[in-house]
Amino acid sequence: MSRTTGTAVSFSTRAKAHLSIARLDHSIKNLFVLPGIVVPLSLYPGLMTRHLAATLVWAFVSITLVACSNYVINEVLDAPFDRLHPTKKTRPAALGLVSIPAAYVQWILMMVVGVAIGWTISKPFAITALGLWLMGCAYNIQPLRTKDVPYLDVLTESVNNPLRMLLGWYAVAAWLVPPLSLLMCYWMIGCYFMALKRFSELREIGDRGVAGAYRASFKRYTSESLLVSVMFYASTAMLFFGAFVIRYRIELLLGFPLVALVMAIYLKLSFKHGSAVQNPEKLYREPGLMLWFIATVAVMVMLLFVRLPWLENIFMPTIPVVQPTGGAAVLSRVLPLRIELRGTGVGEG
Numbered sequence: 328m329s330r331t332t333g334t335a336v337s338f339s340t341r342a343k344a345h346l347s348i349a350r351l352d353h354s355i356k357n358l359f360v361l362p363g364i365v366v367p368l369s370l371y372p373g374l375m376t377r378h379l380a381a382t383l384v385w386a387f388v389s390i391t392l393v394a395c396s397n398y399v400i401n402e403v404l405d406a407p408f409d410r411l412h413p414t415k416k417t418r419p420a421a422l423g424l425v426s427i428p429a430a431y432v433q434w435i436l437m438m439v440v441g442v443a444i445g446w447t448i449s450k451p452f453a454i455t456a457l458g459l460w461l462m463g464c465a466y467n468i469q470p471l472r473t474k475d476v477p478y479l480d481v482l483t484e485s486v487n488n489p490l491r492m493l494l495g496w497y498a499v500a501a502w503l504v505p506p507l508s509l510l511m512c513y514w515m516i517g518c519y520f521m522a523l524k525r526f527s528e529l530r531e532i533g534d535r536g537v538a539g540a541y542r543a544s545f546k547r548y549t550s551e552s553l554l555v556s557v558m559f560y561a562s563t564a565m566l567f568f569g570a571f572v573i574r575y576r577i578e579l580l581l582g583f584p585l586v587a588l589v590m591a592i593y594l595k596l597s598f599k600h601g602s603a604v605q606n607p608e609k610l611y612r613e614p615g616l617m618l619w620f621i622a623t624v625a626v627m628v629m630l631l632f633v634r635l636p637w638l639e640n641i642f643m644p645t646i647p648v649v650q651p652t653g654g655a656a657v658l659s660r661v662l663p664l665r666i667e668l669r670g671t672g673v674g675e676g
Contacts, residue, residue, distance in 0.1 A: 363495025
């Protein structure tokens with residue numbers, strides 16, 4: 328039941344509530360688009376033009392509108408459950424400050440405008456933007472409502488990461504096929520972050536009954552099962568990261584220790600009372616994490632634009648990869664081809 332039943336809500340209060348449920352402060356998550364922009368630019372620096380700068384501005388407007396559309400439907404459908412949460416009970420929809428019919432119009436309108444803007448950028452961009460919106464529908468709306476299903480909630484919410492990366496990629500080079508290994512790595516990294524968010528939320532609520540009433544998936548999750556899944560997601564992410572690095576940009580190996588450090592700090596934060604891990608848009612309040620995250624991004628971007636041929640020599644295969652007879656001759660032809668492909672941006676198909 329609405330907390331404002333029987334109480335008139337002023338127009339200004341209603342307007343502020345509708346602006347709030349779009350969660351513009353969550354737009355910080357659009358930074359996940361950046362790898363999709365930087366990687367193709369590292370392969371084709373000539374793409375950096377004034378026209379691209381204007382395209383990227385419109386791309387971020389499109390992505391923000393589609394993402395905000397998903398937040399609107401999330402807030403509307405989750406209002407009954409948010410009232411059971413110690414902090415989310417103060418959200419506008421949970422307080423009854425939102426007009427539900429108007430919110431549905433807001434939800435559809437933001438999606439339509441966002442995808443329409445995306446269509447002016449490229450057809451693959453618009454289709455991916457629509458895919459991002461549809462994943463929001465699957466996550467929030469019955470009969471799917473994957474957010475209520477253990478593990479599937481993490482997997483379907485985190486697929487927004489590679490979708491955001493694709494949006495950045497298609498804004499820069501819609502004709503270039505992105506590497507599957509990079510997309511998979513990005514997906515699993517997102518699962519790592521999301522599983523830790525679930526872990527931190529479950530620890531914060533404490534009472535399993537209350538947690539289960541707030542989020543259906545918590546009826547089956549335990550702290551132990553979530554941490555086990557976190558280990559799986561982290562290991563799988565690094566598997567695909569290694570596959571991408573070895574095949575396309577071996578220089579990124581030098582940045583791996585920083586990636587591992589950021590993931591370790593994030594894990595530690597998830598044990599903290601009132602952790603920002605539960606609200607990623609507030610992670611900027613964690614100076615230690617932000618310092619190492621910025622350093623990691625800077626190093627990884629730099630390594631995307633430099634060549635270190637000596638790394639190829641260090642990691643050159645030392646055991647036969649073909650039949651012993653004539654193997655050396657075959658190997659000498661295969662390796663230069665692999666090195667040459669790394670600089671072309673050829674996708675994995």
